[in-house]
Amino acid sequence: MTDSAESIESMRQLAAVWRRMVLDREPAADVRDLPGIAVRWADCGFVFWNCLTLTETGVNKVLLERRLHEAAGIMRAKRRSGFLWLFEDLLAPDAFAELDAATERAGLSFAFPGTGMAGDLLPIPEPAHPELTFRRVQTDEQLEAYADLNSLAYGFPLEDGRDGIGGSSLWKADVHAYLGVKDGKPVTCAAAVEQDGRLFVILVATAPGFERRGFGEAVTRKALYEGAKATRLKRAVLHATVAGAPVYPRIGFRPNSAIRFLTVAS
Numbered sequence: 001m002t003d004s005a006e007s008i009e010s011m012r013q014l015a016a017v018w019r020r021m022v023l024d025r026e027p028a029a030d031v032r033d034l035p036g037i038a039v040r041w042a043d044c045g046f047v048f049w050n051c052l053t054l055t056e057t058g059v060n061k062v063l064l065e066r067r068l069h070e071a072a073g074i075m076r077a078k079r080r081s082g083f084l085w086l087f088e089d090l091l092a093p094d095a096f097a098e099l100d101a102a103t104e105r106a107g108l109s110f111a112f113p114g115t116g117m118a119g120d121l122l123p124i125p126e127p128a129h130p131e132l133t134f135r136r137v138q139t140d141e142q143l144e145a146y147a148d149l150n151s152l153a154y155g156f157p158l159e160d161g162r163d164g165i166g167g168s169s170l171w172k173a174d175v176h177a178y179l180g181v182k183d184g185k186p187v188t189c190a191a192a193v194e195q196d197g198r199l200f201v202i203l204v205a206t207a208p209g210f211e212r213r214g215f216g217e218a219v220t221r222k223a224l225y226e227g228a229k230a231t232r233l234k235r236a237v238l239h240a241t242v243a244g245a246p247v248y249p250r251i252g253f254r255p256n257s258a259i260r261f262l263t264v265a266s
Contacts, residue, residue, distance in 0.1 A: 007089035007257035009198075010116030011053060013237045014085060015040065017193060017200045018051050024170040025049055025163075030078075036067050043080045046164025047156070048203075050082025057090050061102065064095040068106035075264050076107075082263070083111060085239075089257035099260075107265050114259035115245050118237045121252030122199065122228035127221035129180070129214060132188070134222045137177035140167055145186040146177060146203070153205035165203075175202075176227040180219040188215035192227035192236070199227045201238035217247045224251070 015033075018040035022029045030041040036056045042049040052071050059067065071084045088096060095102075103110065137146050144166055151161030165171050176199075177191035188206040192199040201223065206216045224236055239259060240248055249255070 004089055004256060006118050006254075007087055007116060008057060009118060010237060010239065010257055010259075011055060011087045011090060013195060013198065013200050014038075014051070014053055014239065015055065017195050017202065018049070020170065020193075020195075021202075022049050022051075024168055034070075036063070037071055037074070039074060041074075041078060041082060043078055044163045045080065045157075045160035047080070047082055047160070049164055050078065050080050051085060052082070053085040054087070054090065058092050059090060059095050060092045061095040061098040064091060064098065065102050065105070068102055068108060072106045072108050072264060084108065084262040085114075086260045086262060087116065087257040088260060103262060104265075108262040109265040111261040111263045113242060114261060115240045115255050116237075116257040116259055117240055117245075117248050117253035117255050118198075118235065119251075119253045120235050122224060122234045122236060124221060124225055124228070124251070126225055127218050129218035131182050131213070132180040132215060132218055133182075134219065135179045135181055135186075136226070137175075137179060137189075137191075138172055142179060142186075143168060143171055143177075145179060146171075146189045146191075149179075149186060149189045149207055150203050150205040152207050176223050176230065178219055178222045178226070180215050180222075182210070182215075188219045190216070190220040190223040192223040194227065194231050194233065197233065197235065199224060199231065199233050199236040201236060204238075204244060211243075216244065217250060220247070221251060 015038040147161035180188035
């Protein structure tokens with residue numbers, strides 16, 4: 001594996017953006033920068049806001065073993081479940097070869113994969129979709145609709161998504177969050193937030209039954225278009241799920257580091 005500049009950027013964007021998101025939920029949340037581990041843990045129902053990530057580059061197998069055990073100990077002490085986000089390109093070859101075994105020895109298990117992506121792609125043309133009307137999230141009702149779309153898309157209880165962003169002044173003021181509305185009903189959503197000279201795309205979701213119609217791509221383009229117009233930034237970063245990974249290169253993103261989401265083994 002290689003500690004490419006874009007993989008380091010991807011990890012640092014996660015740590016910086018999640019600091020804001022977690023503190024927005026709970027001012028007394030666990031937000032610490034430990035040796036080799038960034039803790040961003042709201043301990044709330046929205047599992048994505050309960051996050052650790054390894055922050056060192058060129059991590060060898062001995063150090064990986066230590067960091068995984070330390071991360072697992074932090075996670076076990078929490079009330080709510082969450083994920084360790086592990087950027088594979090930050091590992092030395094010997095650590096990557098040992099990753100599966102080291103994960104198991106630490107009492108962690110693989111949850112699902114992701115991919116870091118980035119690109120100097122802004123500005124982009126103003127997007128349109130024949131079936132959608134775009135609405136910026138500015139009210140609590142719209143914010144609840146945004147939360148519910150994420151819960152439906154990821155299979156969470158509705159209350160968990162609302163615990164993640166419900167009533168947030170940060171999201172209504174500083175995040176360029178958009179709903180894609182079809183026939184008066186929100187069916188897709190995406191957001192972009194400015195961080196360290198970049199736009200970070202966050203919480204893209206489409207309601208079940210409305211996938212594969214270009215809705216997610218269209219609303220992501222809208223969030224990026226409006227974010228770039230407001231900030232004049234050129235670069236954007238995101239972390240893609242398997243479902244989203246084929247979409248973002250069409251916008252101009254390039255994959256960099258593979259990401260493993262790890263959780264405490266049951």
